[in-house]
Amino acid sequence: MYTRKAILPDAENIRALIADLSGDGTLLPRSLAEICENIRDFTVVVQGDDMLGCGALHLYGTHLAEIRSIAVWSRYKGTGAGRLLMDALLEEAENHHVQCVCLFTRIPEFFAHMGFAEAKREDLPDKIYKDCASCPRLHECDEVAMYRGELPHFAILPRPAKLQVRLERPQVKVNK
Numbered sequence: 001m002y003t004r005k006a007i008l009p010d011a012e013n014i015r016a017l018i019a020d021l022s023g024d025g026t027l028l029p030r031s032l033a034e035i036c037e038n039i040r041d042f043t044v045v046v047q048g049d050d051m052l053g054c055g056a057l058h059l060y061g062t063h064l065a066e067i068r069s070i071a072v073w074s075r076y077k078g079t080g081a082g083r084l085l086m087d088a089l090l091e092e093a094e095n096h097h098v099q100c101v102c103l104f105t106r107i108p109e110f111f112a113h114m115g116f117a118e119a120k121r122e123d124l125p126d127k128i129y130k131d132c133a134s135c136p137r138l139h140e141c142d143e144v145a146m147y148r149g150e151l152p153h154f155a156i157l158p159r160p161a162k163l164q165v166r167l168e169r170p171q172v173k174v175n176k
């Protein structure tokens with residue numbers, strides 16, 4: 001069993017695995033087109049001809065990267081595939097001199113086991129601006145934000161207009 005960077009022929013297997021786990025909301029669904037476009041983010045864990053699992057590292061900058069879409073087919077769970085993926089993604093982040101790796105999850109125990117600690121959402125503005133602003137569950141998110149390393153002190157992405165409208169206090173109208 002070993003990990004390698006994904007290549008385009010892996011995209012359909014990655015799509016199928018993510019689709020298998022997105023029906024119940026465990027993972028966010030991702031289209032084949034989106035996976036192909038971001039294939040260089042993905043690492044796969046393989047054994048012979050079988051792809052056991054996948055995970056992606058999205059780079060924001062040296063201040064932040066995010067682990068996304070990490071999954072192992074249920075029949076291979078508990079075989080060490082998940083840890084191999086985590087090690088590979090964290091090594092990739094280190095090679096890019098990334099200071100903080102974050103993720104949003106519903107299984108914080110697994111990632112705590114991998115050295116991650118709980119964060120406040122506001123500590124990860126790039127992640128919020130990229131994904132959360134357009135998420136229908138923005139104000140009722142049940143995922144735990146986690147990080148490893150040094151929390152970023154700034155965001156590289158602009159704050160989306162939708163987030164300003166929804167989060168900023170409305171102006172009080174004064175009638176004269």
Ligand SMILES: CC(C)(COP(=O)(O)OP(=O)(O)OC[C@H]1O[C@@H](n2cnc3c(N)ncnc32)[C@H](O)[C@@H]1OP(=O)(O)O)[C@@H](O)C(=O)NCCC(=O)NCCS
Nearest residue numbers: 070071072077078079080081082083104105107109110113
């Ligand atoms: C999370 C997941 C990738 C782990 O893969 P895995 O191959 O089963 O994990 P491993 O066998 O490599 O386990 C590595 C370690 O984590 C521990 N572990 C595994 N799942 C765990 C969990 N849910 N909670 C706490 N610890 C867990 C194992 O006991 C093992 O510990 P050890 O190395 O000290 O013995 C896999 O369970 C999965 O695909 N889950 C569904 C998708 C998902 O929820 N992904 C996260 C989205 S944010």
